[in-house]
Amino acid sequence: MMDPAVVIDVARLGKTFGPVTAVEDLSFTVRAGEIFGLLGPNGAGKSTTLRMLITVLPPSTGTATVLGHDIVAEADTVRSLIGYVPQERAVDRFLTGREHLELLGGLYHLSRTETNARIDELLKLVNLEEHADRVAKTYSGGMKRKLDIACGLLPNPKIVFLDEPTLGLDVQSRLRIWDYIRQLRENGITIVMTTNYLEEADQLCDRLAIIDGGAIRVIGSPLELKTGLGGDSLSVTIKEYETDKLPRLREGVMSLPLIRDVRLNPTGLDILVESPEKSLPAVIEVAQRVDCSLDGIEYHRPRLDDVFVAHTGHGLRGGTPDAVEE
Amino acid sequence: MTFQHYRQEVLALTMRWVRRLSREKFSMLFTLVQPMLFWLIFFGSLFQRAANIQILEAPNYMSFLAGGVVVMTVLNNGLAGGVDLLFDKENGFLERMMSTPIHRSSVILSRYLFVMAITGMQILVILSIAFIFGVRLETGLPGIAVILVIGMLFGVGLTAISMALAFSVKSHGDFFSMLGFLSLPMIFLSSALVPLSAMPGWMQAVAMVNPMTWVIDAVRPLIITGWNAALPRVGMAFVILAIFDAVCLYGGAKAFRRAIG
Numbered sequence: 001m002m003d004p005a006v007v008i009d010v011a012r013l014g015k016t017f018g019p020v021t022a023v024e025d026l027s028f029t030v031r032a033g034e035i036f037g038l039l040g041p042n043g044a045g046k047s048t049t050l051r052m053l054i055t056v057l058p059p060s061t062g063t064a065t066v067l068g069h070d071i072v073a074e075a076d077t078v079r080s081l082i083g084y085v086p087q088e089r090a091v092d093r094f095l096t097g098r099e100h101l102e103l104l105g106g107l108y109h110l111s112r113t114e115t116n117a118r119i120d121e122l123l124k125l126v127n128l129e130e131h132a133d134r135v136a137k138t139y140s141g142g143m144k145r146k147l148d149i150a151c152g153l154l155p156n157p158k159i160v161f162l163d164e165p166t167l168g169l170d171v172q173s174r175l176r177i178w179d180y181i182r183q184l185r186e187n188g189i190t191i192v193m194t195t196n197y198l199e200e201a202d203q204l205c206d207r208l209a210i211i212d213g214g215a216i217r218v219i220g221s222p223l224e225l226k227t228g229l230g231g232d233s234l235s236v237t238i239k240e241y242e243t244d245k246l247p248r249l250r251e252g253v254m255s256l257p258l259i260r261d262v263r264l265n266p267t268g269l270d271i272l273v274e275s276p277e278k279s280l281p282a283v284i285e286v287a288q289r290v291d292c293s294l295d296g297i298e299y300h301r302p303r304l305d306d307v308f309v310a311h312t313g314h315g316l317r318g319g320t321p322d323a324v325e326e
Numbered sequence: 327m328t329f330q331h332y333r334q335e336v337l338a339l340t341m342r343w344v345r346r347l348s349r350e351k352f353s354m355l356f357t358l359v360q361p362m363l364f365w366l367i368f369f370g371s372l373f374q375r376a377a378n379i380q381i382l383e384a385p386n387y388m389s390f391l392a393g394g395v396v397v398m399t400v401l402n403n404g405l406a407g408g409v410d411l412l413f414d415k416e417n418g419f420l421e422r423m424m425s426t427p428i429h430r431s432s433v434i435l436s437r438y439l440f441v442m443a444i445t446g447m448q449i450l451v452i453l454s455i456a457f458i459f460g461v462r463l464e465t466g467l468p469g470i471a472v473i474l475v476i477g478m479l480f481g482v483g484l485t486a487i488s489m490a491l492a493f494s495v496k497s498h499g500d501f502f503s504m505l506g507f508l509s510l511p512m513i514f515l516s517s518a519l520v521p522l523s524a525m526p527g528w529m530q531a532v533a534m535v536n537p538m539t540w541v542i543d544a545v546r547p548l549i550i551t552g553w554n555a556a557l558p559r560v561g562m563a564f565v566i567l568a569i570f571d572a573v574c575l576y577g578g579a580k581a582f583r584r585a586i587g
Contacts, residue, residue: 055425088417089417103342
């Protein structure tokens with residue numbers, strides 16, 4: 001029997017387009033009520049994976065179930081249980097926000113009263129009430145994104161799939177979208193999202209799968225993945241003329257509690273610690289005791305970038321999360 | 327999937343096309359007016375004196391041309407019928423619709439209902455304008471009904487071609503160049519503007535395999551000659567259109583399945 005907490009179960013899923021393999025042998029589960037992220041660079045296969053799960057793209061190999069229903073054999077049931085927020089600004093320029101939602105109400109077979117109640121609720125949620133009766137071509141990028149999200153939520157889904165929800169948005173809009181997503185989780189909705197922003201994956205996702213070259217490299221919570229790399233460290237650099245005191249400094253540091261490892265380097269020590277906040281003053285104290293003048297102490301906490309590099313052998317992308325897309 | 331659900335989907339989708347059209351009033355006016363203004367009135371008046379009434383076997387050039395303009399309108403509307411779906415495919419709207427629990431065919435059906443309704447209205451407007459310019463329909467109101475039916479049957483196949491193209495092409499640039507490539511030769515290599523007997527031999531041969539010629543040759547006698555001359559032609563057009571539609575719908579369904587899965 002399947003664990004009731006598992007809402008999506010993916011087993012050896014693969015997709016080929018002619019001679020090209022887009023994704024290969026994917027297996028993972030998504031648990032009820034979590035925000036699950038697929039993190040990877042453009043072309044890694046994130047969107048292909050998502051499109052198979054929302055039943056618009058049939059898989060070439062493997063199977064997957066969503067809320068216990070097979071994505072191929074029971075596609076129609078799956079479609080009625082999920083919401084989808086596509087990557088493109090998939091809005092009709094000539095329709096108003098409200099008309100978009102009315103159309104989807106028809107496609108999800110909701111009654112008129114149900115649809116209208118839902119529309120009022122969603123417009124309030126995404127703050128589009130004032131603009132609901134303007135045609136979408138007058139909307140800003142952020143407003144179109146909000147409308148997209150409202151559309152994805154219209155059927156009152158148990159699981160919402162978001163494809164690059166904040167791609168190309170300014171910082172304020174991005175933070176607001178993050179808030180909506182967290183709010184959804186609080187209401188018990190499971191979220192599956194793709195992203196190529198490390199910061200977004202780190203801040204928002206409960207668990208994530210790093211996907212690169214069409215395969216999953218590692219799965220875990222952001223914290224687990226970062227701790228997996230060895231945790232926090234302090235780098236102590238001492239004054240050049242003090243190198244003879246280095247062995248004594250090392251000995252002193254090693255005798256401290258909460259120290260996991262101490263390594264010598266040409267100009268000082270690399271110290272792996274449990275908690276930098278506690279170890280930092282203790283290390284300085286030791287230095288004073290052995291009368292060793294310090295040039296500096298650097299504190300380093302592994303970031304998701306380091307996790308990504310460690311598991312894929314390359315960086316996600318040259319820039320920061322705010323680097324310009326397209 | 328119940329019938330109520332299907333009806334609800336198709337209605338919601340058709341409503342979308344109608345709303346879009348109502349937002350593009352200028353474009354609507356232009357599409358509606360263009361065929362009668364440009365072809366029927368300008369072209370009709372321009373060639374009035376140049377045309378040889380004996381060869382046309384019609385009282386004047388405009389009454390000869392009216393049937394051709396009706397069928398050209400069907401051609402243009404049909405071939406453009408897939409354009410909106412092409413844009414839906416490109417901007418992700420189609421995928422959004424496909425992620426909802428709708429029957430895959432309801433998008434196609436909604437598009438048909440919309441294109442057919444617009445085409446039907448345009449045919450009526452063209453015949454009314456022709457009436458104002460003195461063209462009297464020999465077969466009267468029943469003739470109009472037959473013209474509408476023939477127009478719809480031709481439109482079904484053409485719209486299928488357009489949708490098949492929309493689902494198959496890589497970019498909308500390809501789509502529009504193929505449309506341009508198809509539409510003008512279909513008009514000139516048919517009996518829309520001149521009768522077959524006035525064409526050079528090779529053009530006659532090509533026009534004979536153009537389904538457009540057969541459709542026009544059924545519509546035209548309904549306007550200028552009368553039932554006796556028209557009925558055998560109408561029968562022939564039905565046979566040709568049945569084959570044409572079957573081929574186009576088969577190809578269209580294949581392209582749709584390949585694109586949507």
